[in-house]
Amino acid sequence: METKLIENAHQEDLDHIVDDLFRTMLATEVTPVAEYLPSDEALITAIIPFAGPWKGDLVLECRRPQARYYAQRFLQIEDLDETSDDIPSTLGELANIVAGNLKVVLPKGVTMGTPSLIEGKDYTVRVCGGRTVCCRSYSTDVGSFLVRLIDGSTLVGEGQ
Amino acid sequence: MTILVVDDSKAMRMIIRRTMREAGFHHKLVEASSAAQALTVLQSTQIDLILSDWNMPEMNGMDLLVKLKTDGHAIKFGFVTSESSSEMQSTAKDAGAAFLITKPFTPEAFRSALEPILGG
Numbered sequence: 001m002e003t004k005l006i007e008n009a010h011q012e013d014l015d016h017i018v019d020d021l022f023r024t025m026l027a028t029e030v031t032p033v034a035e036y037l038p039s040d041e042a043l044i045t046a047i048i049p050f051a052g053p054w055k056g057d058l059v060l061e062c063r064r065p066q067a068r069y070y071a072q073r074f075l076q077i078e079d080l081d082e083t084s085d086d087i088p089s090t091l092g093e094l095a096n097i098v099a100g101n102l103k104v105v106l107p108k109g110v111t112m113g114t115p116s117l118i119e120g121k122d123y124t125v126r127v128c129g130g131r132t133v134c135c136r137s138y139s140t141d142v143g144s145f146l147v148r149l150i151d152g153s154t155l156v157g158e159g160q
Numbered sequence: 161m162t163i164l165v166v167d168d169s170k171a172m173r174m175i176i177r178r179t180m181r182e183a184g185f186h187h188k189l190v191e192a193s194s195a196a197q198a199l200t201v202l203q204s205t206q207i208d209l210i211l212s213d214w215n216m217p218e219m220n221g222m223d224l225l226v227k228l229k230t231d232g233h234a235i236k237f238g239f240v241t242s243e244s245s246s247e248m249q250s251t252a253k254d255a256g257a258a259f260l261i262t263k264p265f266t267p268e269a270f271r272s273a274l275e276p277i278l279g280g
Contacts, residue, residue, distance in 0.1 A: 024264040075174050089171040097263045100242025114217045
């Protein structure tokens with residue numbers, strides 16, 4: 001039987017996980033902000049799928065220059081080449097850590113997939129039948145990033 | 161002593177390498193980007209400790225640990241993973257893992273987990 005998440009039920013968990021991750025591994029303070037990413041700029045999106053009794057996705061995205069800054073701090077490399085594979089790899093790993101820590105508070109038996117990465121301009125990530133249950137931007141001294149939790153479950157008898 | 165780091169994320173392999181140094185462990189490290197590659201490395205290199213991610217495509221870290229035990233390897237094995245439910249902790253322990261380090265981690269977490277195996 002599938003479970004459906006209540007809107008914002010895990011926002012505090014996500015806030016705590018994101019804060020701990022950036023403070024511990026990037027030595028960076030994060031502050032929740034009301035700011036959304038423009039789709040006409042070069043973005044990177046990392047998506048971690050969840051399956052099992054609850055289905056959904058954890059999405060972490062930011063502008064390309066911010067992803068480079070985060071990679072430089074994560075890897076402690078001062079001047080990472082703008083085209084380095086380490087940039088998307090870092091974003092995927094950051095999303096993986098957030099998702100892995102969140103999994104502990106998700107319904108028992110949920111399993112987690114590996115990161116998928118999207119790079120480019122003018123795209124939108126949608127999950128078929130999905131409903132965003134948590135969505136928050138976080139600012140840092142080098143720009144902001146967005147974390148979304150999408151519920152991809154379908155309730156039995158839900159208007160179909 | 162040689163340590164094998166198994167993680168499909170190149171970024172994480174780099175972080176583990178750096179954290180090992182920061183924690184004061186300057187052992188020889190070799191890397192594998194998958195469990196299958198780790199098994200290939202083991203055929204040609206004497207490995208004393210494996211630090212493995214859990215969540216990897218195709219063959220995950222737990223599959224790797226079970227395979228090693230089934231094949232009779234006695235290599236020390238620990239997980240470095242973002243997932244750390246009590247269920248996973250006990251599953252890892254029951255399967256023979258020496259420790260489970262949770263991401264995000266600090267050099268202190270590595271020292272605490274590895275000192276009993278590698279010494280101070």
